[in-house]
Amino acid sequence: MSLITSSTQAASQKDSGTDAITQALGGTELGQMFTKLLVAQVQYQDPLEPTDSSTFITQLTQLSQTESLQSLQSQLSTQSSILDSLQTMQLGSQVGSQVMVHASSVLLESSPVRAMVNLEAGAQLQLQLTGADGKLTTMDLGTHGSGDVAFAIDPHSLGLPAGRYDIAVVDANDSRHAVEVVGRLDAVRLTAAGTVALQVQGLGDVSPTSISRFAGQAA
Known part of the structure; x- marks a missing residue:
């Protein structure tokens, strides 16, 4: 396998992994931003002292919780608007x-x-x-x-x-x-x-x- 082929496959795997993370996060703007930060963090980490994988899991959990709260806030806002409309009609x-x-x-x-x-x-x-x-x-x-x-x-x-x-x-x-x-x-x-x-x-x-x-x- 040539060096060019290996580099191409590595880049392809990297892009595939990035896309998989983005899709797992729902493709949201917040998810895309987290993916970019995660890739940069992995790319520039010290090879002699790599970042503990548990750190990434914690970050991913925190992001998931943030997105859940945003989704809940959006749902509550929609429900509040519906209740206001019902109250107006009543x-x-x-x-x-x-x-x-x-x-x-x-x-x-x-x-x-x-x-x-x-x-x-x-x-x-x-x-x-x-x-x-x-x-x-x-x-x-x-x-x-x-x-x-x-x-x-x-x-x-x-x-x-x-x-x-x-x-x-x-x-x-x-x-x-x-x-x-x-x-x-x-x-x-x-x-x-x-x-x-x-x-x-x-x-x-x-x-x-x-x-x-x-x-x-x-x-």
Whole structure:
């Protein structure tokens, strides 16, 4: 066998081995990069102190784990997108219904806005509305026992001009209670970021996680 033939066969075996490794790794960009590094590492290792084969196995295992994690991340991203689409369709069927939303602000126009708080124990309550100018308007809600306490915010009777107001309900101990505002679900949409946003009358865009209750169609 000539030297040229031997060299050709060696090169062919090397290429064949490289292709086999690449195929075993799925032909991915990460696999190809690892193959090149592996070949270079073998080619330039010290012949008197060759690299332990267990090192290559460890590197290959680490690469396999990395690719598995990337694949899992891709699958989770796809599943998340599917769930968002399903959620959008399900919420879309509720457009036109009355919903209750946990809110810290509300848009007051001419009509009264309905709201509610849920008490774990009896308390004397006060509604606080703060306008964009910082002016505070209060309304006594009376003393109530545990459970749901419904009330209405009438901007006309309170002498409030149209606008957005921060809303809070506090008790005699200045403890705040979560406020649920009633509004009509006007639209459901997917944002540019891929998240679901709900457009609720009097509140604007809110997250689906802010919805506390579905109250059904308005009478």
